[in-house]
Amino acid sequence: SQQGEEDPQALSIQEGENATMNCSYKTSINNLQWYRQNSGRGLVHLILIRSNEREKHSGRLRVTLDTSKKSSSLLITASRAADTASYFCATEIRGGFKTIFGAGTRLFVKA
């Protein structure tokens, strides 16, 4: 089974609303990353949070990490139609440098 699993699998919201996506993982990690993928394109790195960090911000993005629950959340505030994409969490496994991706959350922002 995959290391990381995102929830929900799909999310549809109105422009201006906030979008929250969650990621759960199974083993200890060095860091957790979030990526965005527009249809038919490569992945774009959004934000990285280390295992000793609890919260991180970047523009309209807010990421939290709870290592005791092995979970993370990505919040996109004031969403825009251009935020429509798939969002993936990726965990770098502790003890090695292998990074494993989840199956992603498909976000659709309606104008």
Added chain:
Amino acid sequence: EAGVAQSPRYKIIEKRQSVAFWCNPISGHATLYWYQQILGQGPKLLIQFQNNGVVDDSQLPKDRFSAERLKGVDSTLKIQPAKLEDSAVYLCASSGSGQSNYGYTFGSGTRLTVV
């Protein structure tokens, strides 16, 4: 800085044929990764190189897939012979070190269709 370059962008082949993909990482990036992304799924790591050495190839189907990174710069991934289930996007990524403190930079990928 230039991004990760991949070619070709698209490839259609018949099953049992062979195919090769090429990747040129960001200059100076020591670590290079090949991922396979099947439609509707997340990327799956096939192989990871540190300079020209293999760090992890545990999920590479070695009976048909091979990869090399000569001189620790660009890399090629080959499939021979291809199967229908190999239809996917093959993504190359690079990072500055084995530990991705700043995340990976991905190329645009090669979309492979096996018919």
